[in-house]
Amino acid sequence: TYEKLWLIAAMVLIVGFIATITYGSVGLGIAMVGDQQETVEPTELADDERFGEPRVEQIGDDEYEVYVVAQTFSFQPDPIEVPENSQVTFHVTARDVIHSFSLAGTNVNTMVIPGEVAEMTVEFDDPEVYGVVCNEYCGPDHHNMEGQVHVV
Template sequence: MKVHTYEKAFLWVGAGMLVVFMITLALTSYTMGISLPDDVDRIDPTQVRSMPPFDNPGVRETAPGQYEVVMLGQAWSFTPNEVRIPAGAEVTFLMTTPDVIHGFHVEGTRLNVMLIPGQVARVTYTFEEPGEHLIICHEYCGIGHHNMWGRVIVEEVGA
């Protein structure tokens, strides 16, 4: 079977572009620190509210400048609904849901996680600038989905 010169050229150009795009994607992900959220652990979704650390959701300082936020996404709210942290703090969110699939997205950041019953998700982010960020559920979770939101308030250090 004869393959025309132009067809060969387009095949090579297409293959070359595919390789360039894959290398660009890999380098960008590596240099910007973009990764998939870790599946830290599994938990019985019917027992979430009675098992540590989800029996006491909230914000904890784990070390100077480092915080852990234990959060539940549930129909139709986040607990805690408001998170206050100082600017420059590294925050690790530890999250799950006892009921249905929910989304967790902090606007203005790269924080974007799916909360799946039975799985514990962990993501870490450093909030550099003071301000307020809206937390939204980006996965339709039922009739009250539009009411499922919260806030991350990044406070100026020393304020």
């Protein structure tokens, strides 16, 4: 009967929908825990070759890596200086509590968790000064936690 057909059609749709959701979330999980995900213990920051000395490192003609440590209530290094027309990958970790690394007025925004390294690559075309702000409440001076990225 038609009723039965509709029931079967509805069930096929539901199964398909669940499969889509499951597939989607599995894909996302792989992306987040793949071998790109780096870690660093906050207690070992001082001896870490990436974060022991927060800095800007040139790795190609127009390519830079920036190692940033966020802590109450500042970012290191500060200011971060990179040239215009550059591709910059930020590696950011936190020394103490959860912070964020966010460039004001842009969609560059990542949560920074102790023990984990957040990474994002940004292309800077033109000279500009960007404010670095923290969007995660991290203590009494959270609202004063800021830094700068100078694109020169």
